[in-house]
Amino acid sequence: MNATRPRRFRTLFISDVHLGARGCQAGKLLDFLRNHEADTIYLVGDIVDGWALKSGWYWPQLHNDVVQKFLRQVRKGTRIIYIPGNHDEFLRGYYGTHFGGIEVVEQATHIAADGRKYLVVHGDHFDLVVTQARWLALLGDKAYDLALTVNRIFNAVRRWLGLGYWSLSQWAKLKVKNAVSYIGEYERALAADAKKHDAQGIICGHIHHAAIHDDFGIRYMNCGDWVESCTAIAEHQDGRLEIIQWLAENPEVEVPEFSEVRAA
Incomplete structure (x- = not known):
C-alpha cells in the first residue's frame, strides 16, 4: 500500500473479478481499491463466481x-x-434490494459529469453462447480455467528465463479469427442496445476485453477483468473516462501488457 493519499474519482466501474475462482487476482484488486476511491462504484457483473464455487469451494482470506x-x-x-452477471446470476432474484448497503439492480443508467448518458449492463444477455447454449458456455469456462493453469506454468518458466508475462487467452482472443469476430459482434450488439435506450454510450464487462471506442457510432466501454488484465474504467470529475490498468507491484503476481488504454 502506498503512503500517498488514494486518487479520487467521480465513478469507478469494475467487472469480472470472479471471487471464488482460483484465477482471481484479488490481491491486485484490493491494492487497487486501497489506492483509488470514488463517490460511486459500479460492480458490473461476475464479481463472485458462482459457477466456480459450485464445482469446488475456494474462498481464501484475500x-x-x-x-x-x-x-x-x-x-x-x-x-x-x-449489476449481476451470468457467473453471479444467483443475485438476479434480489433486484431492488441491498446487501450491507450495496444496491442490486438489473441494469443502470449513469449520467456522467458532462451530461452524457451511459447504459450500464454486464452484457451476457447479448452473448448467444450463454443465452442459447449454456452447456457450451460452461465448457468454455472450464477451458478458460485450463488456459489460465497452463499460463501459470508457462509464465513461471518465462520468469525464470527473465522474460515478461505472455497471456495465452488474450493472444487467442486477438489472433484467432472467430474470437475477433465474436468480440466485434458482441460490441456491435451492445452499441445497438444503448441506442435503443437513447444513451450516448454503454459500459459493460463479460468478455474480459477492456476497450473504449466509438466504432459503432456510440461510445462502447468494457471494464476488462481482474483475472488477467486487471483493469477498471474511471470517470474523472469533468466526465472524462479512461481505462486504468493496475500493474503488479508484487513480482509473484503477473499482469499482461495492455495497450488499449484510451481516454474518452
Whole structure:
C-alpha cells in the first residue's frame, strides 16, 4: 500500500473479478481499491463466481478482504451499485434490494459529469453462447480455467528465463479469427442496445476485453477483468473516462501488457 493519499474519482466501474475462482487476482484488486476511491462504484457483473464455487469451494482470506473493503467503502459514504452477471446470476432474484448497503439492480443508467448518458449492463444477455447454449458456455469456462493453469506454468518458466508475462487467452482472443469476430459482434450488439435506450454510450464487462471506442457510432466501454488484465474504467470529475490498468507491484503476481488504454 502506498503512503500517498488514494486518487479520487467521480465513478469507478469494475467487472469480472470472479471471487471464488482460483484465477482471481484479488490481491491486485484490493491494492487497487486501497489506492483509488470514488463517490460511486459500479460492480458490473461476475464479481463472485458462482459457477466456480459450485464445482469446488475456494474462498481464501484475500477474497473475503475484497468483500469487506467494499462494505467499508459503503459505510464511508460511497454508493455501490451491483449489476449481476451470468457467473453471479444467483443475485438476479434480489433486484431492488441491498446487501450491507450495496444496491442490486438489473441494469443502470449513469449520467456522467458532462451530461452524457451511459447504459450500464454486464452484457451476457447479448452473448448467444450463454443465452442459447449454456452447456457450451460452461465448457468454455472450464477451458478458460485450463488456459489460465497452463499460463501459470508457462509464465513461471518465462520468469525464470527473465522474460515478461505472455497471456495465452488474450493472444487467442486477438489472433484467432472467430474470437475477433465474436468480440466485434458482441460490441456491435451492445452499441445497438444503448441506442435503443437513447444513451450516448454503454459500459459493460463479460468478455474480459477492456476497450473504449466509438466504432459503432456510440461510445462502447468494457471494464476488462481482474483475472488477467486487471483493469477498471474511471470517470474523472469533468466526465472524462479512461481505462486504468493496475500493474503488479508484487513480482509473484503477473499482469499482461495492455495497450488499449484510451481516454474518452
